[in-house]
Amino acid sequence: MARRxxxxxxxxxxxxxxxxxxxxxxxxxxxxxxxxxxxxxKPPAQTNDPPIAPAKWCLILKLSLFSIPYAYLLFYHYxxxxxxxxxxxxxxxxxxxxxxxxxxxxxxxxxxxxxxxLFGFDINKKGTPQGNVKVPESxxxxxxxxxxxxxxxxxxxxxxxxxxxxxxxxxALACICxxxxxxxxxxxxxxxxxVKLVLPSIAALPLLMAYAGHTTIVIPKPxxxxxxxxxxxxxxxYKLYMGLLVVFxxxxxxxxxxxxxxxxxxxxxxxxxxxxxxxxxxxxxxxPEYKQAHAFSIYLAxxxxxxxxxxxxxNWYPSSVFVGDTFTYFAGMTMAVVxxxxxxxxxxxxxxxxxxxxxxxxxxxxxxxxPCPRHRLPRFDPQTGLLTGTKxxxxxxxxxxxxxxxxxxxxxxxxxxxxAIACCFCFLLRYLxxxxxx
Amino acid sequence: MKTLxxxxxxxxxxxxxCPLHPEKRRNPSSSSSTMAPRRxxxxxxxxxxxxxxxxxxxxxxxxxxxxxxxxxxxxxKPPAQTNDPPIAPAKWCLILKLSLFSIPYAYLLFYHYxxxxxxxxxxxxxxxxxxxxxxxxxxxxxxxxxxxxxxxLYGFDINKKGTPQGNVKVPESxxxxxxxxxxxxxxxxxxxxxxxxxxxxxxxxxALACICxxxxxxxxxxxxxxxxxVKLLLPSIAALPLLMAYAGHTTIVIPKPxxxxxxxxxxxxxxxYKLYMGLLVVFxxxxxxxxxxxxxxxxxxxxxxxxxxxxxxxxxxxxxxxPEYKQAHAFSIYLAxxxxxxxxxxxxxNWYPSSVFVGDTFTYFAGMTMAVVxxxxxxxxxxxxxxxxxxxxxxxxxxxxxxxxPCPRHRLPKFDPQTGLLTGTKxxxxxxxxxxxxxxxxxxxxxxxxxxxxAIACCFCFLLRYLxxxxxx
Numbered sequence: 001m002a003r004r005x006x007x008x009x010x011x012x013x014x015x016x017x018x019x020x021x022x023x024x025x026x027x028x029x030x031x032x033x034x035x036x037x038x039x040x041x042k043p044p045a046q047t048n049d050p051p052i053a054p055a056k057w058c059l060i061l062k063l064s065l066f067s068i069p070y071a072y073l074l075f076y077h078y079x080x081x082x083x084x085x086x087x088x089x090x091x092x093x094x095x096x097x098x099x100x101x102x103x104x105x106x107x108x109x110x111x112x113x114x115x116x117x118l119f120g121f122d123i124n125k126k127g128t129p130q131g132n133v134k135v136p137e138s139x140x141x142x143x144x145x146x147x148x149x150x151x152x153x154x155x156x157x158x159x160x161x162x163x164x165x166x167x168x169x170x171x172a173l174a175c176i177c178x179x180x181x182x183x184x185x186x187x188x189x190x191x192x193x194x195v196k197l198v199l200p201s202i203a204a205l206p207l208l209m210a211y212a213g214h215t216t217i218v219i220p221k222p223x224x225x226x227x228x229x230x231x232x233x234x235x236x237x238y239k240l241y242m243g244l245l246v247v248f249x250x251x252x253x254x255x256x257x258x259x260x261x262x263x264x265x266x267x268x269x270x271x272x273x274x275x276x277x278x279x280x281x282x283x284x285x286x287x288p289e290y291k292q293a294h295a296f297s298i299y300l301a302x303x304x305x306x307x308x309x310x311x312x313x314x315n316w317y318p319s320s321v322f323v324g325d326t327f328t329y330f331a332g333m334t335m336a337v338v339x340x341x342x343x344x345x346x347x348x349x350x351x352x353x354x355x356x357x358x359x360x361x362x363x364x365x366x367x368x369x370x371p372c373p374r375h376r377l378p379r380f381d382p383q384t385g386l387l388t389g390t391k392x393x394x395x396x397x398x399x400x401x402x403x404x405x406x407x408x409x410x411x412x413x414x415x416x417x418x419x420a421i422a423c424c425f426c427f428l429l430r431y432l433x434x435x436x437x438x
Numbered sequence: 439m440k441t442l443x444x445x446x447x448x449x450x451x452x453x454x455x456c457p458l459h460p461e462k463r464r465n466p467s468s469s470s471s472t473m474a475p476r477r478x479x480x481x482x483x484x485x486x487x488x489x490x491x492x493x494x495x496x497x498x499x500x501x502x503x504x505x506x507x508x509x510x511x512x513x514x515k516p517p518a519q520t521n522d523p524p525i526a527p528a529k530w531c532l533i534l535k536l537s538l539f540s541i542p543y544a545y546l547l548f549y550h551y552x553x554x555x556x557x558x559x560x561x562x563x564x565x566x567x568x569x570x571x572x573x574x575x576x577x578x579x580x581x582x583x584x585x586x587x588x589x590x591l592y593g594f595d596i597n598k599k600g601t602p603q604g605n606v607k608v609p610e611s612x613x614x615x616x617x618x619x620x621x622x623x624x625x626x627x628x629x630x631x632x633x634x635x636x637x638x639x640x641x642x643x644x645a646l647a648c649i650c651x652x653x654x655x656x657x658x659x660x661x662x663x664x665x666x667x668v669k670l671l672l673p674s675i676a677a678l679p680l681l682m683a684y685a686g687h688t689t690i691v692i693p694k695p696x697x698x699x700x701x702x703x704x705x706x707x708x709x710x711y712k713l714y715m716g717l718l719v720v721f722x723x724x725x726x727x728x729x730x731x732x733x734x735x736x737x738x739x740x741x742x743x744x745x746x747x748x749x750x751x752x753x754x755x756x757x758x759x760x761p762e763y764k765q766a767h768a769f770s771i772y773l774a775x776x777x778x779x780x781x782x783x784x785x786x787x788n789w790y791p792s793s794v795f796v797g798d799t800f801t802y803f804a805g806m807t808m809a810v811v812x813x814x815x816x817x818x819x820x821x822x823x824x825x826x827x828x829x830x831x832x833x834x835x836x837x838x839x840x841x842x843x844p845c846p847r848h849r850l851p852k853f854d855p856q857t858g859l860l861t862g863t864k865x866x867x868x869x870x871x872x873x874x875x876x877x878x879x880x881x882x883x884x885x886x887x888x889x890x891x892x893a894i895a896c897c898f899c900f901l902l903r904y905l906x907x908x909x910x911x
Contacts, residue, residue, distance in 0.1 A: 112662040141658060148651060149675060155682040170643035170683055177647055178621060181654040185614060188661050189585040202622060209628040210643055 052110045052136065052320035055103050055313035063309060066272060073276065078283025084295055088279075090157050091299050095306035098150040102143055102310030110136040110321055118187070120322055123375070124259065124408050127382025135319060138187040140327025143307045144180040147330070148173065150303045158299065165296060171210035172300060172337045176330065179203035179250070183329030196325075197247065203333060204246040207340065208239050215239070242340050249339075249348075250332030252355035254325065255362055258377045258396055259412045260317040264308050266419050267331040270351045271305040273423035274338060277347060280427075290343075297342030304334050317409040350429065353422035354395055354415070361393040380408075387411060525583045525609065525793035528576050528786035536782065539745060546749065551756025557768055561752075563630050564772050568779035571623040575616055575783025583609040583794055591660070593795055596848070597732065597881050600855025608792060611660040613800025616780045617653040620803070621646065623776045631772065638769060644683035645773060645810045649803065652676035652723070656802030669798075670720065676806060677719040680813065681712050688712065715813050722812075722821075723805030725828035727798065728835060731850045731869055732885045733790040737781050739892050740804040743824045744778040746896035747811060750820060753900075763816075770815030777807050790882040823902065826895035827868055827888070834866040853881075860884060 074080065074088060113119065113136040125131040151173060155166070182199040185191070191199075215238035216231050224230055234241070257263045278294040278301065285291055308331065314320045339348035349356065365372040376392035378400050386407055389400025399414055400406060406414070547553065547561060586592065586609040598604040624646055628639070655672040658664070664672075688711035689704050697703055707714070730736045751767040751774065758764055781804065787793045812821035822829065838845040849865035851873050859880055862873025872887055873879060879887070 109662070112664065116662055118661075145655070145658075149678065152647075152678040152682055166640045166683060167643060170640060170647055170679060173679060174625075174643055174647040174650055177650040177654060181650060181657065182618070184654065184657065184661075185618075188591075188657075189582070189589055191585065205622065205625040206643060206646060209625055210639060 051114055052107055052314065053318075055106075056316050057313065059316055060309060060313050063268070063312075070272075070276065070279070073279050073283070078279065080279075080283055084282065084291070087158050087295065088298055088302075091154055091302050094150050094154055094157075095302040098146050098303050099306040099310045102146045102307045103313055105142050105146065106139055106311065106314050106321060109139060109142045113138060122260070122319065123377060124380045124387065125318070126380060128385075130318060131382075135322050137322045138184065138324030138326050139311060139314070139321040140323045140325075140330055141180070141184050141187075143311045143323075143327060144176070144183075144330040146310075147303050147307045147334075148177055148180070150307070151176075151300060154299060154303075165292065167210050168207075168341055169296070169299075171206045172341060174206035175204055175337055176334050178206065179333035180326060180330045183324070183326040186329070187324045187326050197251065200247045200250040200329065200333065201243050203329075204243055204336075207337060208242060211239065211242070211340075241345075242336075245340065245345055245349075246333060246336040248359075249336040249352065249355075250329045252352065252359050253332045254328045256355050256358040256395060257328065258375075258394075259408050259415070260319040261312060261315050261412050262396075262415060263323050263328050263331075264312045264315045265412060265416045266354070267308045267327075267335070268305060268312060269416055269419040269423065270335060271301050271308060273351050273420075273426070274301045274335065274348070275305060277344065277427070278342065281344070293342045294344075297338040297344070300334060300338045300341075304331065317412060347426060347430065350426035351423050353425070354419050358395040361395060361398060363393070365393050381405075524587055525580055525787065526791075528579075529789050530786065532789055533782060533786050536741070536785075543745075543749065543752070546752050546756070551752070553752075553756055557755065557764070560631050560768065561771055561775075564627055564775050567623050567627055567630075568775040571619050571776050572779040572783045575619045575780045576786055578615050578619065579612055579784065579787050579794060582612060582615045586611060595733070595792065596850060597853045597860065598791070598855075599853060601858075603791060604855075608795050610795045611657065611797030611799050612784060612787070612794040613796045613798075613803055614653070614657050614660075616784045616796075616800060617649070617656075617803040619783075620776050620780045620807075621650055621653070623780070624649075624773060627772060627776075638765065640683050641680075641814055642769070642772075644679045645814060647679035648676055648810055649807050651679065652806035653799060653803045656797070656799040659802070660797045660799050670724065673720045673723040673802065673806065674716050676802075677716050677809075680810060681715060684712065684715070684813070714818075715809075718813065718818055718822075719806060719809040721832075722809040722825065722828075723802045725825060725832050726805045727801045729828050729831040729868060730801070731867075732881050732888070733792040734785060734788050734885050735869075735888060736796050736801055736804075737785045737788045738885060738889045739827070740781045740800075740808070741778060741785060742889055742892040742896065743808060743821075744774050744781065746824050746893075746899070747774045747808065747821070748778060750817065750900070751815065754817070766815045767817075770811040770817070773807060773811045773814075777804065790885060820899060820903065823899035824896050826898070827892050831868040834868060834871060836866070838866050854878075 074085065080088075114134060118137045119134040120137050122131060122133070122135055155169060179200065182203050186196060186199065215235050216233045217238070219227050219230055219232055253263060253266065256266065275298055278298045281294045282291045282298075285294075311321075311323060311327065315323055335348065336345075339345040362376075364370045365376070370393070373392070376390070376394050376397070378387040378389050378397055380387055384405070386405040387400055388405050389397040391397070395415065395418075396411070399411060399418075403414065547558065553561075587607060591610045592607040593610050595604060595606070595608055628642060652673065655676050659669060659672065688708050689706045690711070692700050692703055692705055726736060726739060729739065748771055751771045754767045755764045755771075758767075784794075784796060784800065788796055808821065809818075812818040835849075837843045838849070843866070846865070849863070849867050849870070851860040851862050851870055853860055857878070859878040860873055861878050862870040864870070868888065868891075869884070872884060872891075876887065
């Protein structure tokens with residue numbers, strides 16, 4: 001296995017790993033896809049046994065406690081129109097259904113994925129018995145398909161046939177679908193990293209074409225005297241910004257990875273923050289256009305949260321499935337799209353603070369100033385079961401270098417905690433700067 | 439507009455009950471790469487032979503899953519021919535011959551009919567972008583083939599078994615290249631045509647979402663090889679964006695001879711119309727899938743039907759004075775021209791002898807696109823007559839699909855390596871029917887006959903419309 005991996009990537013330079021740019025526990029996808037299926041002459045005795053461990057319901061139950069403050073905000077704290085509350089509730093109900101379907105489908109899909117040799121081995125368990133288990137890869141495809149079905153069906157309950165939001169809604173769905181397609185093609189065919197960077201821009205085209213909203217930005221009040229106007233129309237530059245935001249969101253999640261549950265976990269945290277932000281903005285605002293923008297964002301973010309939790313039930317430590325580039329591209333695109341269409345992309349970028357920091361830390365290695373190894377993962381010690389930080393420029397290693405050796409699960413919890421702190425920091429910042437900033 | 443319920447209803451029932459689509463040529467013994475014949479057998483043992491779990495497509499490619507399971511031959515050094523193209527070059531002669539058809543088309547567009555300059559300009563821009571899409575497709579297919587082969591998504595051509603070419607690994611699922619180029623062209627075209635507040639934008643984006651979703655599901659099917667029951671459901675799922683966003687008429691025009699009997703001229707079907715749309719999508723995708731098995735047949739039939747669609751659209755635009763009606767047909771042209779052009783790009787490699795196979799990705803993508811243009815252009819009954827060979831093939835297949843007659847794993851004709859000719863079997867497919875009645879034929883000649891039959895069916899449709907014009911509606 002290891003040698004196949006090396007021979008596959010030999011043609012590309014070590015600074016530019018041609019394999020997924022995602023820091024990933026899984027390092028042998030391509031090799032594994034090349035590996036023969038072990039072939040008994042008879043069908044295996046356990047044809048009916050599930051191929052992966054069952055879902056981690058305890059974890060999901062603990063996380064769903066967060067829905068209580070959310071429901072509080074939705075129903076009591078803010079006075080929101082019953083019409084809108086109803087829509088949000090219907091969407092929440094469909095999202096929960098999506099969650100259950102995802103949890104049901106992932107073991108089924110895992111069977112097919114394993115059969116087709118789309119699996120990997122968990123590097124952070126190498127040396128332990130679990131390091132030899134074949135972990136099915138690319139299960140983000142299940143999440144994406146369930147998500148698309150939920151969001152497509154939701155149109156029926158919410159929008160009237162002539163709503164102007166229908167265009168942007170369908171354009172958003174087309175973007176997310178196209179990104180999922182390109183992400184899955186990438187997982188299967190393993191495209192070179194240069195192509196990988198372009199893929200999100202291509203997938204964002206439906207939105208860029210259909211976007212009929214404002215391309216203006218509101219100048220922060222302290223800068224108005226210097227700039228000379230309150231509102232600045234960026235025109236095509238705004239569309240360029242949109243395109244770049246999409247590339248950033250997708251790839252930044254991709255490189256802030258490598259621990260069980262990190263990719264899905266960060267998505268779940270950010271999606272929660274997005275939904276809370278939306279509810280707060282709807283509650284606090286009186287402009288119908290503004291409220292509609294944030295409602296739009298909720299309708300796309302709630303299903304993301306729910307289906308991602310379905311995946312987290314299997315991907316949380318210890319991972320039964322891996323998510324693949326399919327998931328990180330899908331999630332990054334969805335969050336970029338809601339940020340753009342909900343007109344809160346700068347807030348979104350602050351939610352993405354850990355990803356931004358990780359990206360900045362990675363720059364020297366990505367540019368090649370510092371040698372960039374094939375994997376920038378921490379070192380795993382099978383004896384103690386702890387990870388040690390390397391000198392690589394990632395947030396994962398930074399945390400390990402400064403907090404000392406940690407188990408994979410504990411480290412992931414720290415990182416997700418940091419993600420949550422960044423989101424709370426954003427809310428605090430908005431509160432402090434309210435009125436002063438805009 | 440007459441709605442065809444009978445065929446589609448039967449089709450649905452058939453699909454629910456019967457061992458469907460055994461035509462995917464997954465012939466284990468031919469995965470004669472020394473790699474994995476046994477793997478193939480052990481993989482399909484759990485399913486009964488009447489219910490092949492593999493793709494329903496008549497296909498030269500029979501060993502995709504086995505091949506995907508086979509290990510990549512792994513030299514320690516990169517192979518010496520890293521820069522050699524992995525497949526034969528494009529067949530430009532063929533494309534040049536086919537592009538002669540654009541001359542009568544241009545004639546129709548510019549001289550025969552008086553069409554508004556605005557509309558002419560849009561059609562021209564679309565044509566230009568489609569041609570660019572053609573070139574990009576032709577450029578990208580060899581590149582993609584390299585990656586596809588590396589990941590063991592290939593098959594062996596059954597209809598060349600016994601000859602040296604029967605041992606060549608043919609990359610599979612190249613429909614993904616066509617679909618991606620198509621989507622990019624179609625997305626970019628919005629910029630040149632629609633204003634931001636056009637009502638067509640909703641349906642356009644819904645159409646793109648459908649086609650994209652279908653491509654995604656088709657590619658997932660090619661890679662993961664989903665069971666046939668799921669395969670039948672996939673097009674309905676992919677059609678959801680259109681069903682949700684469709685805000686057009688759900689009324690049909692009763693044919694004039696029937697008006698006295700029915701009692702009204704126009705009948706509002708409501709949700710039944712949406713059901714019809716969903717079934718049409720399932721039919722179009724799967725019918726192309728089962729009318730396959732020869733080099734170039736799947737892409738060829740798509741090219742013929744797409745040409746007929748575009749000609750029909752131009753004729754309707756030219757002959758009509760209702761702006762709404764013209765817009766519907768213009769909409770169809772904008773989606774059909776890129777389909778035609780990118781499919782020609784694939785045909786350049788897939789025509790006999792095939793350098794690449796198209797995969798379920800292509801047949802699902804093409805079927806969905808044509809169903810979508812038929813629905814949004816409001817000419818789905820015309821589309822169904824263009825699909826006459828597919829309808830006949832489906833009807834012929836029914837006894838075997840229902841299980842009344844034994845349904846073998848492959849319903850392909852028999853290939854004789856000595857003579858290079860195909861002989862028809864007793865299976866109920868149009869391919870075998872032609873062989874039984876026309877005698878033994880080479881694969882290329884048979885494919886040309888079948889595509890000729892497709893073209894005749896399209897001409898027959900035009901004739902029918904001409905004869906019935908005024909009388910029918």
